Amino acid sequence: MAKRPPTADIDEARVRVTGSKKSAVGIPGVMHAVQYSIEQMGVLRSAQTLLKVNQKDGFDCPGCAWPEEDKRHIAEFCENGAKAVAEEATIRRITPEFFAEHSLEDLSEHDDYWLGQQGRLTHPMILDEGATHYRAITWHEALREIADALRNLEDPNEAVFYTSGRTSNEAAFLYQLLVRGLGTNNLPDCSNMCHESSGVALGATIGIGKGTVSITDIHEADLLIVAGQNPGTNHPRMLRALEKAKANGATIIAVNPLPEAGLTRFKNPQTPKGMLLGGTKLADRYVQIRLGGDQALFQAIGKHLLEAEDAEGGVLDRAFIEDYTDGFDEYADAVRAMPWRELVTATGVPEKTLRAVGETVRHSKATIICWAMGLTQHKHSVPTLRDLVNVLLLQGNIGRPGAGVCPVRGHSNVQGDRTMGIYEKPSEAFLSALDREFSFTAPRPHGYDTVEAIRAMRDGKVRVFMGMGGNFVMAAPDTAVTEAALRRTELSVQVSTKLNRSHVVTGRRALLIPTLGRTDRDRRGGAEQRVSVEDSMGAVHSSRGRLAPPSEDLLSEVAILARLCALVFEGRPDTPRADWTALEADYGRIRGHIADTIPGFEDYDRRIDKGATLSLPNGPRDERRFATETGRARFTANPLEYPRIPRGRLLLQTLRSHDQYNTTVYGKDDRYRGIHDGRRVVFVHPRDIQERGFAEGDIVDLVSEWPTASGHTEERRAEAFRIVGYRTPRGNAAAYYPETNVLVPLDSVAEGSGTPTSKSIVIRLERRAP
Ligand SMILES: Nc1nc2c(c(=O)[nH]1)N[C@H]1C(S)=C(S)[C@@H](COP(=O)(O)OP(=O)(O)OC[C@H]3O[C@@H](n4cnc5c(=O)[nH]c(N)nc54)[C@H](O)[C@@H]3O)O[C@H]1N2
Numbered sequence: 013m014a015k016r017p018p019t020a021d022i023d024e025a026r027v028r029v030t031g032s033k034k035s036a037v038g039i040p041g042v043m044h045a046v047q048y049s050i051e052q053m054g055v056l057r058s059a060q061t062l063l064k065v066n067q068k069d070g071f072d073c074p075g076c077a078w079p080e081e082d083k084r085h086i087a088e089f090c091e092n093g094a095k096a097v098a099e100e101a102t103i104r105r106i107t108p109e110f111f112a113e114h115s116l117e118d119l120s121e122h123d124d125y126w127l128g129q130q131g132r133l134t135h136p137m138i139l140d141e142g143a144t145h146y147r148a149i150t151w152h153e154a155l156r157e158i159a160d161a162l163r164n165l166e167d168p169n170e171a172v173f174y175t176s177g178r179t180s181n182e183a184a185f186l187y188q189l190l191v192r193g194l195g196t197n198n199l200p201d202c203s204n205m206c207h208e209s210s211g212v213a214l215g216a217t218i219g220i221g222k223g224t225v226s227i228t229d230i231h232e233a234d235l236l237i238v239a240g241q242n243p244g245t246n247h248p249r250m251l252r253a254l255e256k257a258k259a260n261g262a263t264i265i266a267v268n269p270l271p272e273a274g275l276t277r278f279k280n281p282q283t284p285k286g287m288l289l290g291g292t293k294l295a296d297r298y299v300q301i302r303l304g305g306d307q308a309l310f311q312a313i314g315k316h317l318l319e320a321e322d323a324e325g326g327v328l329d330r331a332f333i334e335d336y337t338d339g340f341d342e343y344a345d346a347v348r349a350m351p352w353r354e355l356v357t358a359t360g361v362p363e364k365t366l367r368a369v370g371e372t373v374r375h376s377k378a379t380i381i382c383w384a385m386g387l388t389q390h391k392h393s394v395p396t397l398r399d400l401v402n403v404l405l406l407q408g409n410i411g412r413p414g415a416g417v418c419p420v421r422g423h424s425n426v427q428g429d430r431t432m433g434i435y436e437k438p439s440e441a442f443l444s445a446l447d448r449e450f451s452f453t454a455p456r457p458h459g460y461d462t463v464e465a466i467r468a469m470r471d472g473k474v475r476v477f478m479g480m481g482g483n484f485v486m487a488a489p490d491t492a493v494t495e496a497a498l499r500r501t502e503l504s505v506q507v508s509t510k511l512n513r514s515h516v517v518t519g520r521r522a523l524l525i526p527t528l529g530r531t532d533r534d535r536r537g538g539a540e541q542r543v544s545v546e547d548s549m550g551a552v553h554s555s556r557g558r559l560a561p562p563s564e565d566l567l568s569e570v571a572i573l574a575r576l577c578a579l580v581f582e583g584r585p586d587t588p589r590a591d592w593t594a595l596e597a598d599y600g601r602i603r604g605h606i607a608d609t610i611p612g613f614e615d616y617d618r619r620i621d622k623g624a625t626l627s628l629p630n631g632p633r634d635e636r637r638f639a640t641e642t643g644r645a646r647f648t649a650n651p652l653e654y655p656r657i658p659r660g661r662l663l664l665q666t667l668r669s670h671d672q673y674n675t676t677v678y679g680k681d682d683r684y685r686g687i688h689d690g691r692r693v694v695f696v697h698p699r700d701i702q703e704r705g706f707a708e709g710d711i712v713d714l715v716s717e718w719p720t721a722s723g724h725t726e727e728r729r730a731e732a733f734r735i736v737g738y739r740t741p742r743g744n745a746a747a748y749y750p751e752t753n754v755l756v757p758l759d760s761v762a763e764g765s766g767t768p769t770s771k772s773i774v775i776r777l778e779r780r781a782p
């Protein structure tokens with residue numbers, strides 16, 4: 013039997029600290045996954061569900077975007093994938109009676125753990141102006157309400173449309189069409205807070221905002237550098253690919269302020285060695301870098317390679333540099349002039365180690381660099397990633413087997429959503445293709461990204477907010493500011509599978525629209541429909557839900573959007589023309605429109621049939637073609653930046669525990685880091701704890717300090733965190749997201765990408781009055 017939802021919020025007084033683990037997965041990992049699945053959906057449905065994840069006739073895991081390998085294991089088993097599936101496939105339900113019982117005020121006092129554990133949403137609900145409770149309405153009324161609000165706007169730019177990266181290609185394509193048909197590009201998405209810095213840096217230097225490697229390249233690499241990423245928790249299936257690379261002779265270097273469990277040792281649950289013996293030691297070298305020190309590390313590697321070339325020659329790929337790149341001399345001069353001592357200060361890593369890493373890179377025949385949020389969420393993330401590209405260009409490590417850039421994406425379809433046009437800065441080529449296909453004129457001015465959207469709402473410029481999935485108020489920075497901003501809107505609309513805080517912090521009126529998820533069977537127009545998604549490596553494949561949906565009345569995201577398009581565009585001049593009813597009845601027809609508008613999707617519907625994969629064209633990878641301003645891959649000379657921590661202060665990074673999916677908290681443990689039954693902990697180096705006059709176990713407030721443009725310091729406070737001594741570099745601290753988002757100033761963003769600096773916030777610890 014499935015377990016009933018919890019009746020209480022997390023009780024932080026019960027937190028236990030047991031010390032961090034050295035290895036990931038193994039038998040405990042499998043046990044946790046199975047146990048969680050059974051709690052959510054009982055034994056039978058668990059077995060049925062887990063066997064269908066990432067299988068060719070099954071559904072794409074709603075967890076991370078790591079690609080499947082060609083030969084799939086029976087249960088592409090991954091502890092956190094299983095939790096993501098169970099979270100959605102739960103048999104717990106939230107019905108209209110639940111909303112009659114719980115006022116909005118009551119709901120807003122619960123944490124996201126409690127809200128998420130109540131079950132799947134089953135019925136469209138509306139919150140009338142001034143009302144204390146949501147009430148049920150019909151599907152027709154709900155969609156009418158949204159359409160009327162959108163049609164009544166004087167200026168379409170008074171609406172904002174957020175997307176979280178779970179949305180399928182088909183739904184994303186219709187969504188952007190709805191928004192552009194209305195007349196705006198206000199399409200902020202979770203990517204703005206995630207890999208935007210990667211997209212910006214890669215677009216400018218190699219001419220494509222995506223990675224350039226396939227899963228085979230990972231297996232064949234000679235050297236893999238994994239920087240700013242915790243795959244043991246966030247991309248567990250990647251560990252198996254790393255294990256395979258290792259078996260083929262690869263060297264792995266982990267670059268991280270924290271010694272993360274999965275990177276040190278991996279116990280593969282699919283092999284006897286992993287289950288019974290000690291597992292595989294993955295990282296050959298662990299570089300404990302200071303937060304934000306990575307730009308200096310990449311400059312150090314580049315410097316070492318250049319010095320070795322100057323001394324002995326034969327290090328660089330001269331032919332590649334000559335034939336395919338520009339900007340080499342300027343870059344080389346800048347890096348040669350950089351003093352080692354500054355690189356040591358910025359990284360916190362001794363020169364000897366920096367040079368040893370450089371030597372490993374020098375002798376590698378094919379190098380891949382993988383990264384995630386540790387590199388993208390800093391003020392200087394874009395130059396950091398440009399310096400990462402420089403290192404690879406020096407040895408021609410782009411566009412050949414076993415080599416390239418590998419930004420590891422988060423949400424399972426975040427990359428596909430971008431390909432489908434979920435982007436506030438669409439290209440002219442994309443817009444003119446839409447114009448032709450749908451006989452209207454798409455708007456040209458760029459729209460708001462996530463941070464700009466919050467500013468606009470705060471300033472009263474937005475009347476309608478719509479969220480296609482996600483949990484905007486918890487995921488975004490500066491929680492108090494973001495909540496107040498959302499409350500200023502006239503109407504907020506959330507399309508969602510489960511309840512979260514963005515449904516209780518609302519505009520003056522609110523609509524809560526339930527929808528089908530990835531795992532649910534989707535019958536429309538008399539047939540079972542499938543959708544499709546793109547993984548982190550540009551491979552597109554189909555996904556078909558197999559489980560009985562939470563309610564037979566639920567509409568898919570595609571159906572909701574097709575109906576909204578029909579209602580919004582009816583009788584309105586210069587809007588997209590299409591047969592919306594037919595699109596809802598046959599998603600293959602949406603794929604037909606995609607094939608007509610987006611390069612690389614020719615014959616889309618047929619090519620993803622029967623579990624086949626459509627591999628999108630990738631200029632740098634396929635033919636060393638670089639669609640940059642100059643048509644060449646670009647070396648860039650980037651002034652060195654790194655965070656300076658004021659005296660007595662700490663630099664805080666906000667990260668994920670092992671028991672959460674972004675703002676969805678599955679449970680109260682972070683097993684690998686030795687935290688149980690609570691989340692309000694702050695990891696600090698033991699000597700920093702002592703020097704500041706504290707002891708482990710003390711309860712403190714985290715106070716962030718942000719110097720404003722006008723010269724005074726703004727303070728933000730996150731209350732009551734327990735201090736835990738941890739092997740983090742001196743001066744650096746870590747605590748969980750989203751509890752700490754309240755500390756991230758809205759204006760603290762990465763230059764060039766606008767991504768909130770969630771991995772570098774200056775804080776002080778303040779003792780709480782007893
Ligand atoms: N189970 C599970 N899976 C997930 C998610 C989840 O929440 N749960 N989230 C999904 C999403 S949307 C994303 S974007 C990814 C996120 O995947 P990750 O990026 O792995 O997620 P974080 O927990 O933010 O971890 C950041 C890592 O970078 C390190 N780091 C922080 N700052 C620095 C730095 O300055 N330099 C270096 N070198 N390292 C640094 C941290 O110590 C940590 O190991 O995972 C996806 N997959």
Ligand SMILES: Nc1nc2c(c(=O)[nH]1)N[C@H]1C(S)=C(S)[C@@H](COP(=O)(O)OP(=O)(O)OC[C@H]3O[C@@H](n4cnc5c(=O)[nH]c(N)nc54)[C@H](O)[C@@H]3O)O[C@H]1N2
Nearest residue numbers: 176202206481482483487507509510512666674675749770
């Ligand atoms: N401080 C700090 N802030 C961060 C980060 C950080 O590292 N530190 N990371 C950032 C990153 S990388 C990201 S990607 C964002 C994440 O931002 P979001 O994507 O907005 O947040 P999630 O928590 O992934 O959203 C989960 C919600 O999506 C809904 N949902 C789930 N599946 C579906 C579905 O199939 N359809 C629909 N319609 N709804 C669904 C559920 O209601 C669930 O509550 O947060 C960012 N914020």
Ligand SMILES: [Mo]
Nearest residue numbers: 206207422423
């Ligand atoms: Mo993300």
